[in-house]
Amino acid sequence: MTEQPNAKKPGFKAGFVPITGLPNAGKSTLLNLLCAARISIISEKPQTTRNNILGILNSKRFQAIFVDTPGFLRARNKFERAMEHSIKRAASEEGDALVLLTEPSLPPEEKLPLFEQLKNITCPIFLAVNKMDIASQEKAKETAAFFQQMLPIKETFFISALHGNNVGKLRNAIEKVLPEHPAYYPQDQITDRWERFYAAEIIREQIFKIFSKEVPYSAAVQIESFREMPGLKDEIDASIHVARESQKGIIIGKGGRMLKQLRENSEKAISKFLDRPAMLHLYVKVTENWQNNSEFLKENGLL
Ligand SMILES: Nc1nc2c(ncn2[C@@H]2O[C@H](COP(=O)(O)OP(=O)(O)OP(=O)(O)O)[C@@H](O)[C@H]2O)c(=O)[nH]1
Numbered sequence: 266m267t268e269q270p271n272a273k274k275p276g277f278k279a280g281f282v283p284i285t286g287l288p289n290a291g292k293s294t295l296l297n298l299l300c301a302a303r304i305s306i307i308s309e310k311p312q313t314t315r316n317n318i319l320g321i322l323n324s325k326r327f328q329a330i331f332v333d334t335p336g337f338l339r340a341r342n343k344f345e346r347a348m349e350h351s352i353k354r355a356a357s358e359e360g361d362a363l364v365l366l367t368e369p370s371l372p373p374e375e376k377l378p379l380f381e382q383l384k385n386i387t388c389p390i391f392l393a394v395n396k397m398d399i400a401s402q403e404k405a406k407e408t409a410a411f412f413q414q415m416l417p418i419k420e421t422f423f424i425s426a427l428h429g430n431n432v433g434k435l436r437n438a439i440e441k442v443l444p445e446h447p448a449y450y451p452q453d454q455i456t457d458r459w460e461r462f463y464a465a466e467i468i469r470e471q472i473f474k475i476f477s478k479e480v481p482y483s484a485a486v487q488i489e490s491f492r493e494m495p496g497l498k499d500e501i502d503a504s505i506h507v508a509r510e511s512q513k514g515i516i517i518g519k520g521g522r523m524l525k526q527l528r529e530n531s532e533k534a535i536s537k538f539l540d541r542p543a544m545l546h547l548y549v550k551v552t553e554n555w556q557n558n559s560e561f562l563k564e565n566g567l568l
């Protein structure tokens with residue numbers, strides 16, 4: 266990977282821009298749109314994103330490194346505490362600007378303390394009120410006014426991350442406040458994660474799509490082996506860890522029907538992502554209470 270010469274020229278700008286907000290606000294959708302790539306997985310269920318994931322937007326004049334974060338939450342176990350720590354780290358240590366993304370409706374009262382931590386942020390905060398394609402203007406304005414009064418918001422945008430409305434304006438505003446700095450990453454790099462991570466995330470995305478209730482939250486995906494086979498299909502072995510025996514039964518389904526569907530959907534999505542054919546083998550394992558098992562969390566990059 267070669268760095269383009271303009272990345273070191275005077276006047277070139279680069280910086281880190283965390284995207285924060287409550288679960289399901291559309292953070293991953295926005296990151297993917299800003300970077301014009303499918304970097305972070307999306308689902309209609311809250312708490313889909315589990316790690317900080319970088320999406321790198323490269324242009325001739327600047328490099329904006331967006332950090333997708335798990336939605337603000339109240340931690341109930343070691344795993345969620347690690348997620349909470351990721352959010353704090355992204356917001357406090359790394360930011361040259363911060364995007365606070367919100368649903369167009371006012372946040373529920375019990376969630377308000379979660380925004381408190383943003384009061385200590387010193388970098389410019391851009392408020393983006395999302396889902397304007399389905400929102401009432403009036404409600405959205407009320408929500409914006411609420412945050413403007415609560416936090417030192419530099420500028421507010423009413424956007425649709427799904428359809429792209431006003432996202433260009435937000436991007437231009439971010440560019441303006443980025444500091445002069447050489448590119449942090451080679452300019453052909455769009456994320457900090459590699460194929461193994463994406464294979465696991467794609468399987469997790471399919472689990473979110475196929476299963477309801479607690480199953481997606483109780484599942485962790487571990488890539489056991491990823492063999493590139495030049496001229497043949499890549500071979501991927503992945504284990505799905507669930508917290509309880511009953512969840513294993515749900516994932517496997519009657520006569521293995523659900524697991525078959527999960528495997529087929531994931532295999533297709535992974536092949537599309539890799540742009541080459543892949544063969545996937547899935548194993549379902551019960552790892553009781555993995556959410557509180559430090560060793561398991563560390564091994565899987567969740568702590
Ligand atoms: N109508 C509409 N839906 C949106 C918009 N942006 C995101 N969504 C939907 O909102 C849901 C959540 O989107 P995500 O991008 O996964 O949200 P997130 O903030 O990353 O969620 P977590 O990772 O769970 O914190 C998905 O069903 C998206 O399709 C938007 O502008 N309009």
Ligand SMILES: [Mg+2]
Nearest residue numbers: 292293313314
């Ligand atoms: Mg997300």
